[in-house]
Amino acid sequence: MTLPTHSHQAATPPSPVRLAALHSLLAQLQLERLEERLFRGTSSDIGSPAVFGGQVLGQALVAAARTVKTHRLHSLHGYFLLPGDKNAPIVYEVDAVRDGHAFTSRRVTAIQHGRAIFHMSASFQREEPGYSHQHPMPTVPEPTALSGPAPLGFELAKPFEIAFVDPRRTETDGPLPPTNQIWLRTCAPVPADPLVHQALLAYISDFSLLGVALRPHGLYFRQPGLKTVSLDHAMWFHRPFRCDEWLLYDMDSPSASNARGFCRGALYNQQGELVASVAQEGLMRHHPPAADQPA
Template sequence: MSRTTPTAMTQLVASLDLEPLEQDLFRGTSPQVGWQRVFGGQVIGQALVAAQRTVPQDRPVHSLHGYFMRPGDPAAPIIYTVDRMRDGLSFATRQVMAIQHGKAIFSLSASFQKEEEGLEYQAPIPKVTPPEELPGKEEMSAAFLAGAPDHIRSYWERERPIEVRPLSIEHYISDHKLEAEQKVWVRVTGPVPDDHIIQAAILAYLSDMTLLDTALFAHGRSVFDRNLQVASLDHAMWFHRPSKLDDWLLYSMDSPNTNGGRGFTRGSLYQRDGKLIASVAQEGLIRDRS
């Protein structure tokens, strides 16, 4: 009987299905894809799943705030401890600590709310080229990866659970100082369970992708610059509307400030039909080691 290798999307979903160890105590693992440290979006997503599993099903997440303290070890399991801070009539609050080798690597505060009616408004989705008219993975490889350094080529050619189609790739191939903003289309590369907990966790996972890159555009640099040390320091996210993640999402990002070895970035995630489903803010370490 032949055994097929699980896809990157299957591995992501499996990694979010945390193992319960005791009440309010969970264990997560990392897909073994050759990364030197755990991807920040994975830790955010797993911590959110741990918190949500201690909250009644009728209270989906509406916001989270997290701090990265230490890089995660992909070879070791991550233990998530949940503190039930408050359970009110409409809202619930949870604090999660992610621990490896006896030390905290990430902390998360999350708030959950019963769905209710209220005033309705959102900023309109930007008018951009649809994803079908942009180069796919193969076209991008043919266009600029042939002569690219090994670390850039391996990044783009690796199978990933999220497909990314940038509106522009100029910042990857140019050292010109550009406007500190970017837009990319993103979508999952496999089916997503019909479970609002996992859907929110995957949205949190992909929200950490390409975001901090935007802070480098104004300096003519990219995350592939070997002289830069780039890492997420914190991550905040607000969930405005549920999404089944069954189509492309537009991720619109900008960076209003870099200083003090840090870069600040903001993002908005839209469904293709124009619904604003989440907003994101992040500050990251940007250190020039040269």
């Protein structure tokens, strides 16, 4: 896929590695149509033990949308059932639950090795006028005013530019408030198709969200003895947006209990419009290695 020209102004041109990662991600989101409501997607190795949850979200979203003609996705609710095998393709089976005048519903099941690893309900709406209000965007520095992206160490983030409003890390600074804010956008322009932007946002919305539930406990991803897994993920798309323009991801975690952390996210464009909301619950188990055992 050839990336388009757009008013995307990067401080420095994206590296060939980042551009290749963006091309690869866009190709993964295309999916292969096997039957009218049956699709197949590929995975990439981002260094995690299993398939990245955001990849499954994005692909399932695309599979559902490919079976809808006129309505646009406004919400999704997904549950992660089993770890995905990153070395095997994923088959997405779409159930046409309802085709209505105003709303259309789809159910998607992601299958690997004969077992369901994920299922999702998605709702689509025909565009119509109505009342409008929103929670105001928090006041934060513009992405260009920040000192630059903090080191990520995550392959999944390569297709994106990400700048942390608060660059502190629990591994060096200890317990922190259960909040986080990042600016994000793709590292280069992408096609104008709204579905592409929704799928990209679903993909990256799984990045760092569960981390806000770890912060007040001084925990961090890849900490020895820590296991974190996304259990469910919900998104609501409120207004049009572009993923190749800066979006503020404002995240917080109001609660953690029973080895589960609950997290929320709000995504704003630079004009202050709330474009999407996210909610997720994830597993967070910590069993520190014994002092007399090797890590």
